[in-house]
Amino acid sequence: MFKLLILFILQTAVLHTANGDSLAMSAWCYWSKDDLSDMESIRSQIINKIKYVEFNSTLGKYVGFTETGVRNAEAWNKDTARLQALKAEVDTVCKPNAGIYYSNILSKTVEPQVEVVQTKQSEGSHLSWLMCSAYSFYPKLIKVTWLRNGKEIKSDVTSTEEMADGDWYYQIHSHLEYKPESGEEISCVVEHASFKKPMSYKWDPSMSEPDKSKIAIGASGLVLGVVLSAAGFIYYRKKCSGQWQNHQEPSRTSDGSWSPHKHRSSGGETQECLMNPLHLFNTCFIPNS
Numbered sequence: 001m002f003k004l005l006i007l008f009i010l011q012t013a014v015l016h017t018a019n020g021d022s023l024a025m026s027a028w029c030y031w032s033k034d035d036l037s038d039m040e041s042i043r044s045q046i047i048n049k050i051k052y053v054e055f056n057s058t059l060g061k062y063v064g065f066t067e068t069g070v071r072n073a074e075a076w077n078k079d080t081a082r083l084q085a086l087k088a089e090v091d092t093v094c095k096p097n098a099g100i101y102y103s104n105i106l107s108k109t110v111e112p113q114v115e116v117v118q119t120k121q122s123e124g125s126h127l128s129w130l131m132c133s134a135y136s137f138y139p140k141l142i143k144v145t146w147l148r149n150g151k152e153i154k155s156d157v158t159s160t161e162e163m164a165d166g167d168w169y170y171q172i173h174s175h176l177e178y179k180p181e182s183g184e185e186i187s188c189v190v191e192h193a194s195f196k197k198p199m200s201y202k203w204d205p206s207m208s209e210p211d212k213s214k215i216a217i218g219a220s221g222l223v224l225g226v227v228l229s230a231a232g233f234i235y236y237r238k239k240c241s242g243q244w245q246n247h248q249e250p251s252r253t254s255d256g257s258w259s260p261h262k263h264r265s266s267g268g269e270t271q272e273c274l275m276n277p278l279h280l281f282n283t284c285f286i287p288n289s
C-alpha cells in the first residue's frame with residue numbers, strides 16, 4: 001500500500017534582531033489521505049533555532065517546549081477565540097491549498113520512457129542479464145515486472161533501483177538474470193498512473209540500438225574514407241600527368257607490388273613518381289642517382 005505523507009509549508013517568517021537573536025514562525029499542513037480527512041495544521045515558533053512553542057490543530061492548543069514556551073502556551077491557551085481561529089485554519093487555509101496542490105501537481109502524470117537492454121552475457125554458463133529502465137516519469141509509484149512467454153518471472157529478478165531525478169521526475173531500473181532458451185519471448189511490463197493499461201516492452205535479441213548506431217558510424221567513416229581516397233588518387237594522377245609528358249599508366253611488377261614509374265620531364269632528366277595508392281599525396285620526386 002502506497003502512503004503519501006505530505007508536508008505543505010504555508011508560510012515562514014524569520015525576524016532577526018539587532019543583537020543577533022532570531023525569531024522564526026512556521027506554518028505547516030500535514031495530511032496523508034486523499035480525502036484530506038486527517039488534515040492537521042501546525043504552527044511553530046522558534047527562537048534561535050529552538051522550537052519553544054507549537055500549536056497543533058489536532059490537540060487544539062499550544063504546547064510549550066521550553067520554560068518560556070510553557071509560560072506562553074499557558075497564557076495563549078486561555079484565549080479560546082485565538083485557539084478557535086487557529087483550529088479553523090485546517091478548513092480555511094490547509095484544505096483549500098491542498099485542493100490547489102492536487103489539481104495542479106499531484107493529479108498530473110508523465111509517461112515513462114522505457115527501454116530493455118542487455119547488460120551482460122556469459123558464454124560459459126549461458127546466462128544473460130537484461131535491464132528494463134523507465135525514465136522521466138511522475139508520480140513515483142510504478143511497477144515493473146518481467147514476463148517469459150506471457151508468464152510472470154518471479155525468481156530471477158535480481159534487483160530494482162528507484163531513483164529521484166531531483167526535478168520531480170523519477171527513474172527505475174529492474175535487472176533480470178536468466179537462462180535464454182530459443183523461441184522464448186521475454187518482455188518487461190510497466191504499470192504506471194500515466195498508462196491506461198499495463199504496457200509491455202519486448203526484448204529484441206537481434207541487435208541492440210547502441211550496436212546499430214556503432215555500425216552506422218563505422219560505415220559512414222568507411223564511405224568517407226573511400227571517397228577521400230578516391231579524390232586524392234584522382235588529384236594525384238591529374239597532377240602527375242599534367243606535370244610530365246610521356247605519362248604511363250601505373251603497372252604492377254611481377255610480384256604484384258606497385259612500381260615507381262620513370263617519367264621524362266620537358267627538361268630531359270628522369271623523375272620518379274611513386275604510384276602507391278596508399279601514399280596519395282606523395283609528390284613526384286627526383287631520385288639522387
Ligand SMILES: *[C@@H]1O[C@H](CO)[C@@H](O)[C@H](O)[C@H]1NC(C)=O
Pocket residue numbers: 030040042056057058059
Ligand atoms: C499533533 O498532535 C497529535 C495528537 O497528539 C499527534 O498525533 C500528532 O503527531 C501531532 N502532530 C505533529 C506534527 O506533531
